[in-house]
Amino acid sequence: MNNTLTIRKGQLGLLAKQGDFYQILEAGEHRLPWFNKPDVVVIDVNSGDVAPELADYLRRFQPAWVEKYCLVVDTTDNETAAIWRDNVLVEIVPPGARRLFWRDGDSLRAVHLDTREVQVPAEIVTAVLQPRGRDAAVKGREAILIVNVPAWHVGVLKIDGVTQPLLSPGLSAYWKINHLVEAEAVDTRLQALEVSGQEILTKDKVNLRINLGANWRYGDVLQAYGQLAKPLEHLYRELQFALREAVGTRTLDELLENKQVIDEVVSAQVVTRMAPFGIEIASTGVKDIMLPGDMKTILSRLVEAEKLAQANVIRRREETAATRSLLNTAKVMENNPVALRLKEMETLERVAERIDKISVYGGLDQVLHGLVNIKGNTHAA
Template sequence: MKTIIVEGNKGFLFKKGKFIKMVEAGEYTSFNKRTYDIAKVNDKEIITNLKTDLNIFTQDENFINQTIVHEVKNGQIALHFVNDLFESVLQAGKHYFWNIDRTHSFIELDLSSPILIDSFPKSLLNDNRLIPYIKKIEINDKKIGVLYFDHKIQGLLNPGTYYYLNGNVSVDCPVLDTCLICQDILGQEILTNDKVTLRISCVCNYKITDYIKIVSEIDDYKNQLYIAIQLALRDYIGERNLDTILTSKKELSEYLSTSLKEKGALLYLDIEEVSVKDIVLPGEIRDIMNTVLIAEKKAQANVITRREEVASTRSLLNTARLMDENATLYKLKELEYVERICEKVGNINLTTGGDILSQLTTVLSSKKD
């Protein structure tokens, strides 16, 4: 039986299952229980067709001269480079490579430390082949990150992009806001002192004062702030009647801002302002108030109408008194009305004798009658 080892491959001769030597490309006759295992010559780790343990080949001097071995210790990985080009990531164990017409180099990475060594190539940080081994953290503008190694706080990360080794140490980085934060408190149903249920919405503006302590000492600061605002609303609304609350919306906002300052300090928050957005009444109460409002507006309209009628009557009375006392003014007023009437009259016949104004007045008066 013949075995052909093509160019670009190496053969390993076995006799009765025992390794004899490494052979070059060529044609070989298999007899007397001789067999051949074959491995490709390339940049990758040496793997034979039969996946033979490569350590048994180290007794062959040719194999030793044409290969390089690199051992990766437990708790480490190694970056493998061929002719200064990244090839693969090596796990713990011995790795054999062909050194024929190529050079190999390695960078060891300790999995017990998430900090990347200075010699780590920056060009490989976003290489898809290293995604399982690299932890990428991006901190956007107006944010700050709290860095954890194995659930222990290490410090703060300012806006930017950071890379860590994703090994035996867990790496986490919750992100917090550095700008003014606006939190809505929507639809809080609260009973007033006179047993009316109001639905109140407000908004709270605040900033974080201590990023380390707020994550290490406070459990869910947003929820605690939410509860504090709820309690402050209930304290204020529960002690006042509906009419008082509706007329003191500004006072309610001031009360919330003042009362939450101290609570915010305990949560490492600087409460800048708490404002009431909406106060929604129950449907029946709203209809009643609309009816009252309509009645008030109608009463105001009636008062204005009566006031204008009185003013108009007083003006007519003053005009009549002046005309009674002044004959010339009376005549002018009479001419004014005659002029208005004449605008609507077609032809008027007058005689030449007598006062024309008197005749015109008489004619118009008779036509009017």
């Protein structure tokens, strides 16, 4: 008695007895014996590679099947292989691999690539970055390091510990297989660095808390990274050292009298020290100087006392000027009775402004006669 097995298009059927494969069936209707029915393994040729155990078995015992139904992809220690199906990259095979892939007509092909050429071909990069479905990412893409250098940046690339020429803005990719590849994007624009919360003792043992800011840029990126493992950390420490030197060698009074001295000392010192490392300092400046609470109270009292002393000096100067003016006026009146009489009349006028009514006795002639006598006495004198 027989029964029927249907193999659809895109499938293969492997017949086995007692674990040994003895026949392979292509798409179509196939009659199988009813008794001693063989084990059947149906393979979807679009599933990708052949399972490792089955691949070893086919290589050893069914080489003809391998040649007809499989794509052989064996890579050396210095190469990888890109697997394309219908011109779509599906997998990157690592070096030293022995792989079999089920053929599906002419849709499957393998391209071997020499990893001693560290830069990945543009065709592979484009295929890896091509948008895909959630589960359709290229298998083995972790073998590639993709470097994205933004605008206004340069890329520092090290291959096997050797620094390469700077990378321009844009995309590039490198094999991580058989190589140690490191890349970092470096901003070449003017940048700001904050050195905050630095507690420093002045020469006269006053504890100050200072916040410093610096504007800087890379003058020579390769020079900086060729000499410094972490350029930004080195710059931060140099700013700390310069700030401590500027503050620790001066008294509080010196710092308060000339607040620009910190900026000048820090800038001069850091510019000199960072120039050999390819780092340019555009400017430095102290943002805040904070005193301890008790020192604030003392300084407030000192300022208050100074202002009171200044006010007293001004008040005494004005009193002296007023006294001198009165003395000069007295001397003029002493030698000029008319001036004295005019002063009396001026005083009388001021008094009269506050009086509603004034009575004059003796008439106007008496007043004029008094004035004439004053005039006559003046000429006699």
